[in-house]
Amino acid sequence: MSxxxxxxxxxxxKREDLSDKLLNYLLKTKNExxxxxxxxxxxxxxxxxxxxxxxxxxxxxxxxTATVEPEKTIEFVEQELQLADVAKALKEAVV
Amino acid sequence: xxxFGIEFVPKEAYWKTVYYAVQSEKRGFxxxxxxxxxxxxxxxxxxxxxxxxxxxIVFGPGVTNPFLxxxxxxxxxxxxxxxxxxGRVVLGMGAGDVTTLASTGIEATKQxxxxxxxxxxxxxxxxxxxxxxEGNVFQVKGTRFNFKPRGQIPVYIGAQGPKMLETAxxxxxxxxxxxxxxxxxxYAVGQIKRGVEEAGKKMSDVDVTAYTSFSVDKKPDKAMGxxxxxxxxxxxxxxxxxxxxHGIDLAKADKIRGALAKGDFGGAFGSVSPKMMEAFCxxxxxxxxxxxxxRLLKAGITQFVxxxxxxxxxxxxxxxxxxxxxxxxxx
Numbered sequence: 001m002s003x004x005x006x007x008x009x010x011x012x013x014k015r016e017d018l019s020d021k022l023l024n025y026l027l028k029t030k031n032e033x034x035x036x037x038x039x040x041x042x043x044x045x046x047x048x049x050x051x052x053x054x055x056x057x058x059x060x061x062x063x064x065t066a067t068v069e070p071e072k073t074i075e076f077v078e079q080e081l082q083l084a085d086v087a088k089a090l091k092e093a094v095v
Numbered sequence: 096x097x098x099f100g101i102e103f104v105p106k107e108a109y110w111k112t113v114y115y116a117v118q119s120e121k122r123g124f125x126x127x128x129x130x131x132x133x134x135x136x137x138x139x140x141x142x143x144x145x146x147x148x149x150x151x152i153v154f155g156p157g158v159t160n161p162f163l164x165x166x167x168x169x170x171x172x173x174x175x176x177x178x179x180x181x182g183r184v185v186l187g188m189g190a191g192d193v194t195t196l197a198s199t200g201i202e203a204t205k206q207x208x209x210x211x212x213x214x215x216x217x218x219x220x221x222x223x224x225x226x227x228x229e230g231n232v233f234q235v236k237g238t239r240f241n242f243k244p245r246g247q248i249p250v251y252i253g254a255q256g257p258k259m260l261e262t263a264x265x266x267x268x269x270x271x272x273x274x275x276x277x278x279x280x281x282y283a284v285g286q287i288k289r290g291v292e293e294a295g296k297k298m299s300d301v302d303v304t305a306y307t308s309f310s311v312d313k314k315p316d317k318a319m320g321x322x323x324x325x326x327x328x329x330x331x332x333x334x335x336x337x338x339x340x341h342g343i344d345l346a347k348a349d350k351i352r353g354a355l356a357k358g359d360f361g362g363a364f365g366s367v368s369p370k371m372m373e374a375f376c377x378x379x380x381x382x383x384x385x386x387x388x389x390r391l392l393k394a395g396i397t398q399f400v401x402x403x404x405x406x407x408x409x410x411x412x413x414x415x416x417x418x419x420x421x422x423x424x425x426x
Binding site: 018023024032035043044045047048053 | 107108109110111113114117118145148149398410424
């Protein structure tokens with residue numbers, strides 16, 4: 001499943017919290033080397049032209065964070081946001 | 096109207112620093128300064144990426160030094176950046192950190208002459224002509240670029256000592272004063288004025304910039320906690336004359352130096368006193384910071400730079416500054 005589709009599964013009222021948490025994970029990660037060069041450019045292009053709270057931006061952010069910090073991302077979605085189906089889709093996407 | 100700048104140390108992957116650069120532009124900062132130390136990511140790679148992802152923020156190295164990077168290469172780098180971001184590039188040039196330079200085997204002697212020479216070469220080479228210059232430290236003979244630079248780039252001089260401050264007033268377009276307290280700014284402005292008068296300029300010709308250690312958070316203890324490690328390093332690196340200016344116990348400063356030298360960071364950071372915090376950083380809630388920024392403005396600064404650590408959470412602190420600090424002075 002694409003990250004855009006995964007984002008569509010997330011209730012609108014939970015997207016702001018998710019975006020905020022994912023940005024913290026990404027900007028504080030020690031796993032910088034796990035960020036592919038093309039993904040870093042995509043992340044910055046999105047930030048330059050838009051935000052990480054709409055569907056497109058959140059999909060870019062979710063993919064980057066799930067790539068760099070998969071455990072934290074899935075745990076937050078599963079435990080804090082209580083979105084088991086989204087967590088399952090993420091687990092499949094990051095494999 | 097005062098300008099707001101922000102400083103980042105490129106110690107993390109380039110995309111994190113550029114993220115903060117873009118955020119700073121979006122949140123209303125005027126200037127971006129990237130530090131230049133060999134042990135971090137390269138300043139010009141970081142600035143080139145910044146040029147690509149931003150469109151109006153003014154940026155430059157803050158500061159580079161002529162000992163580690165030859166002035167010709169600095170000029171080439173800045174001229175190239177100026178093609179990428181026309182009119183948005185400035186140079187921050189200082190004498191360098193003696194301790195860091197020593198670890199590279201470079202002996203930074205004749206610091207004032209080196210900075211003066213470097214700036215003379217920088218400005219001459221930006222004219223796009225063949226340059227011959229015989230300085231005390233640097234000499235060039237018939238040096239020229241195979242391309243035409245766009246033109247002059249403003250030069251800010253990083254200065255703390257009396258002679259460097261005076262020289263900065265004399266030949267700089269701006270001065271970067273590493274200080275967070277009105278006493279230090281008062282002193283610096285006095286020295287800068289001497290240089291300005293000697294050169295027959297006006298103070299308004301010089302962008303007097305306070306390059307502060309800054310930390311803001313809604314909770315003051317969190318802001319202070321983030322700033323205390325930076326203050327420990329500032330205390331350790333400060334000459335006694337500056338410590339005495341702020342009434343700081345020299346024995347306590349020595350204790351911090353000793354702890355840092357042994358790698359006892361907990362001991363060093365734990366020894367930072369409230370007086371040291373007051374002297375060497377601006378930390379607290381937005382209201383607390385605004386009060387201190389106002390005092391620096393009264394002392395004569397025209398640009399305020401939010402320097403490391405910015406806050407306990409850099410992203411959230413930038414937002415907080417945008418919402419509660421910049422508007423306090425610009426609206």
